[in-house]
Amino acid sequence: MSLLYIVLGLVALQRAAELAFAAANTRRLRAEGAVEFDAPGYPWFVALHAAWLVSLALLVPADTPPSWPLLAAFAALQGGRLWVMASLGRRWTTRIIVLPGAPLVERGPYRYLRHPNYAIVAAEIAVLPLAFGAPAIALLFSAANLALVRRRIAREERALAA
Secondary structure (H helix, E strand, O other), X not given: OOHXXXXXXXXXXXXXXXXXXXXXXXXXXXXXXXXXXXXXXXXXXXXXXXXXXXXXXXXOOOOOOOOHHHHHHHHHHHHHHHHHHHHHHHHOOOOEEEOOOXXXXXXXXXXOOOOHHHHHHHXXXXXXXXXXOOHHHHHXXXXXXXXXXXXXXXXXXXXXXX
């Protein structure tokens, strides 16, 4: 099996585990009275991430050697993902879920950035294709992600202000 497929398989498994964790948190938060904002926008993120992985699997030759420094950078970004998730704990979801009256999280990466997860994901979407010599995939999905994230941050900011 090629390194590309191993990496893509690991990323897919990681994302599936994160979706399960997010779903459990979402159910619990809703039971506590949390409200979801922009539910219609959520499927676009799921589609984008799935298409990103599928495009890498279908369009990048399996025997493409990686750029080890970029692959290491992608691995380091996973530490950032875990830091975000650990900082939000039971409030981490893949949706915009707001628990009325709960204070904003200001620990971990949230001390430095308002939306650190979006920055990490943006870097991942660019770095992984670049690590396997696919700049067109990096550019296309980075542009699509930027459009979705701009829309989502505007809605998230309104939700958090409410």
